[in-house]
Amino acid sequence: MSAADLADAPRRQTSRVRRVAMHVLLILLALGMLYPLLWMIVSSLRDNSAIFSDASLALRNLSLDNYARGWDAQQNSFATYFGNSFLITGLAIVANIAACSLTAYAFARMTFRLKAFFMAILLGTIMLPEHVTIVPQYVLFSELGWLNTFLPLTVPKFFATEAFFVFLIVQFMRGIPRDIDEAAALDGCGPFQTYSRIMLPLITPALATTAIFSFIWTWNDFFRPLIFLTDNSLFTVPLAVRLFADIGGTDWGALFAMSVLSLLPIFIFFVFGQRYLIRGIATTGLK
């Protein structure tokens, strides 16, 4: 027994050494990955002359001048671009939660003809590259007079076109015992009441995941706004940052400042919604 103890002591020691070594490795990796981001944040607070001569993260001579300059450096104030982006993302969240949960309820809880076929179509549309539909959509929206409005970016979402979220919510609903909605039906709830009063409150974690991913994807979306919006006063934040990067010349401080601001809402959603994000990807493999 004492021999076993003796044999154990060096083993415990090596495992502690390994543990420390692993933390060192992980911290170095994490720092390496975040370094460019941290450098951009620090640089956005530095004078332009210091940005490219200083690759360190030293916090010297910081000021918010770049932010003040960048905010009004474009044709419109960044207040306009942020307002546009928040309006579009807000509508996207509402649309996805309402339309996708409604559709998901039918797939998770109801029987109808050709259900497996429709489910296959739903999953197929998740994988469909948007390029296959973008040209006819452009023609359609132009016929409707919707170019240079937010309608092409928001209206389709009210029709559950972001099928990812339907799938996510279906997966979540399948984990909820059927007894609950059967009891509701016995109590005289119709299908819509069961959906709205019983099911919706039970699936709030899935709805939170939907809201957070809707926000991040719509906020980052570049391809569709690039195609449908050409009027500067309607630009979203990514379009404005891109224009800044293309014609901004050498005012890197101001460009970095606006880039950092454009990421800030995502950071905030990330910090507060991390739990839902991680569960969401683990369930469905979303990006």
Next chain:
Amino acid sequence: MTTTTLEGRPLTASPEPPRRRPAGRRAIAPYLFLTPWLIGLLAFVVGPMIVSLYLSMTDYNFLQDPTFVGFENYVRMFTSDPRYLASVGVTAVYVLVSVPLQLAFALGLALLLDRAIAGIAIYRAVFYLPSLIGSSVAVAVLWRTVFGADGLVNSALGLLGIESSRSWVGNPDTALMTIIALNVWTFGSPMIIFLAGLRQIPRSYYEAAEVDGAGPIRRFLNITVPLLTPIVFFNLILQTIYAFQAFVPAYIVSNGSGGPADSTLFYTLYLYQQGFTSFQMGYASAMAWVLLVVIAIVTGINFLLSRYWVFYGDGDR
């Protein structure tokens, strides 16, 4: 909840137990629930797909009515459009190099994090964050400066004693590499899926193997690896499909040109140029259909090959 997807089985609806249903109002209820989705499907997906297929066989510049040209667009792509072939090459290199590298990082980090260590939630969050912002314009702008002539990469090389003043994004030999690096940087979301998969391997398997005298390496090769292959497959399918559609980094790094010397002319970027800057919308539609068919074929090949390396523990192939 997660097993159905993570084990790569078909995600079709589970069979409903037979139950009595009052006829009438309830029978139409499912269709009422499905109406918004069905309208959206027809108006924004199926309808446009049919129109797109038609437009791909026309010459169409948006201002004049389309003229039918048969398969001319498809023939032109492969026989007399060097920029198209360049974009195919760029995208193929990007998919073939960045997806395996990204998945290797994701798996490596997931294995490191799959144990009881302090601060795991923080590490996981830090490694995951780049996935959320990797397709943003701001990060692409950052990438352009980090890999620029006086960017961080050259500064880091300077610290190692390698003087470099090359612009990695401005040089046709290295520009694509910088965008591949950006995709590898976003390994966090497949890493989370790997972690979820590792958590599902029953501890008892390892304990039993240990009792039988299997060392850590044998346990890894004979338990972890086979039981993780369905997750590898799942990640491979998804990340390949995403990689084919990469657009933002190439657009920002090259100011929308695909340069230098078409070295970052991604397929989707060339499609955008054709459709929405040259307004060759028939040609762009044809390109989109080729993309769809290629993605479908590559996914199909992956499924066919999977039977040789993906292991389903319950014998369910």
